[in-house]
Amino acid sequence: MDDPIIRLQGIAKQFGTFVALRDISFDIGRGEFFSLLGASGCGKTTLLRILAGIEQPSKGDLTIDGKSMAGVPANRRPTNMVFQSYAIFPHLTVRENIGYGLVYQNLSKAEAAARTEEAIELVKLTGLSDRSAHQLSGGQRQRVALARALVCRPKVLLLDEPLSALDKKLREEMQQELRSLQRTVGITFVFVTHDQEEALTLSDRIAVMSGGKVLQIDTPQGLYERPNCLEVAGFVGTMNLFPATVSGADGSCAVANGTSIGELRGRLNDRPVTAGDAIYMAVRPEKIAIDAAPHKAGPNCAAGRIASVSYLGDRSHYLVDVAGLEEPVAVYRTNLARQGLPETAGTEVTLSWDETSAMVLPR
Numbered sequence: 413m414d415d416p417i418i419r420l421q422g423i424a425k426q427f428g429t430f431v432a433l434r435d436i437s438f439d440i441g442r443g444e445f446f447s448l449l450g451a452s453g454c455g456k457t458t459l460l461r462i463l464a465g466i467e468q469p470s471k472g473d474l475t476i477d478g479k480s481m482a483g484v485p486a487n488r489r490p491t492n493m494v495f496q497s498y499a500i501f502p503h504l505t506v507r508e509n510i511g512y513g514l515v516y517q518n519l520s521k522a523e524a525a526a527r528t529e530e531a532i533e534l535v536k537l538t539g540l541s542d543r544s545a546h547q548l549s550g551g552q553r554q555r556v557a558l559a560r561a562l563v564c565r566p567k568v569l570l571l572d573e574p575l576s577a578l579d580k581k582l583r584e585e586m587q588q589e590l591r592s593l594q595r596t597v598g599i600t601f602v603f604v605t606h607d608q609e610e611a612l613t614l615s616d617r618i619a620v621m622s623g624g625k626v627l628q629i630d631t632p633q634g635l636y637e638r639p640n641c642l643e644v645a646g647f648v649g650t651m652n653l654f655p656a657t658v659s660g661a662d663g664s665c666a667v668a669n670g671t672s673i674g675e676l677r678g679r680l681n682d683r684p685v686t687a688g689d690a691i692y693m694a695v696r697p698e699k700i701a702i703d704a705a706p707h708k709a710g711p712n713c714a715a716g717r718i719a720s721v722s723y724l725g726d727r728s729h730y731l732v733d734v735a736g737l738e739e740p741v742a743v744y745r746t747n748l749a750r751q752g753l754p755e756t757a758g759t760e761v762t763l764s765w766d767e768t769s770a771m772v773l774p775r
């Protein structure tokens with residue numbers, strides 16, 4: 413990447429003998445909404461704290477805005493952090509809390525006041541600025557924490573699961589606001605979450621982490637459509653995995669056999685295979701068609717029996733038992749119209765999918 417705002421090169425972090433981060437190297441672009449996604453304990457907060465300068469890496473180099481951050485303390489970095497527990501002062505008003513972000517900034521009183529008002533407006537707290545922080549809702553408190561970080565106009569805003577304390581509806585509202593706020597101010601956001609849907613909705617790019625390592629960095633679409641390993645495939649969305657053995661390749665398509673459901677075909681994803689390789693053919697649930705029609709011969713086709721149906725209003729989720737497969741196949745269907753498929757367990761169905769909707773993953 414030319415001129416990234418953040419460059420991590422071989423960053424590692426050890427706490428005693430415990431390795432929390434190993435060999436992390438990637439760039440974050442200017443103005444990007446970049447997310448760190450991974451299960452609890454995978455090292456997200458540790459990485460964010462290293463970016464902020466609250467924690468020092470055991471190894472590796474960190475550059476922010478073209479400058480090495482070695483020996484640069486937190487308060488001299490062009491970053492600001494919004495913590496998981498939003499840590500605002502309950503006895504101060506909204507305005508005082510937000511203005512507090514500027515106390516070390518050597519601004520004139522008038523300028524500090526003007527910037528504070530601007531930040532209040534940005535997070536839509538106008539009218540509440542004289543309220544004491546303990547009289548605010550969770551979402552409003554979250555806005556105060558955001559404004560207090562934004563008021564300093566950092567080049568990079570580091571957000572550690574800022575929405576995790578909010579209920580679903582408020583969370584979705586705040587997600588939209590956060591995204592439009594980020595577009596308005598043009599600041600680079602590094603956003604930590606363990607919620608894959610949140611990461612997919614908000615991010616330009618996502619780094620999926622596990623056990624202190626980065627597994628894949630890609631756009632939301634790239635991660636979902638072209639996961640590079642089983643772990644990423646399972647972490648971002650649901651994936652059906654059909655164990656199979658490669659019998660050959662046909663252009664960009666792998667042909668596999670050795671399954672109880674006959675021949676399977678799927679995209680190679682730039683991953684060369686040779687005959688005899690043990691693989692999974694991986695298919696997302698929404699890419700599988702479910703029909704009452706009788707079983708057709710041909711690749712990527714299986715006969716099964718509905719094990720369960722969950723009706724979710726706009727869509728239905730099916731689990732379908734297929735002879736010879738250990739796990740039932742998950743199928744999502746949009747409820748566009750009632751297409752005459754009985755929504756009852758025990759119904760015999762045919763599953764089928766396009767070869768471009770299946771992909772090869774190493775087994």
Ligand SMILES: Nc1ncnc2c1ncn2[C@@H]1O[C@H](COP(=O)(O)OP(=O)(O)OP(=O)(O)O)[C@@H](O)[C@H]1O
Pocket residue numbers: 427430432450451452453454455456457458459606
């Ligand atoms: N100061 C410390 N001393 C020892 N171990 C630590 C320290 N800080 C973090 N760890 C360990 O490092 C690992 C990564 O912690 P981290 O807080 O980065 O995880 P996380 O991905 O943010 O998890 P969560 O989603 O639960 O917040 C964990 O196993 C944690 O116990």
Ligand SMILES: [Mg+2]
Pocket residue numbers: 456457458572
């Ligand atoms: Mg954390």
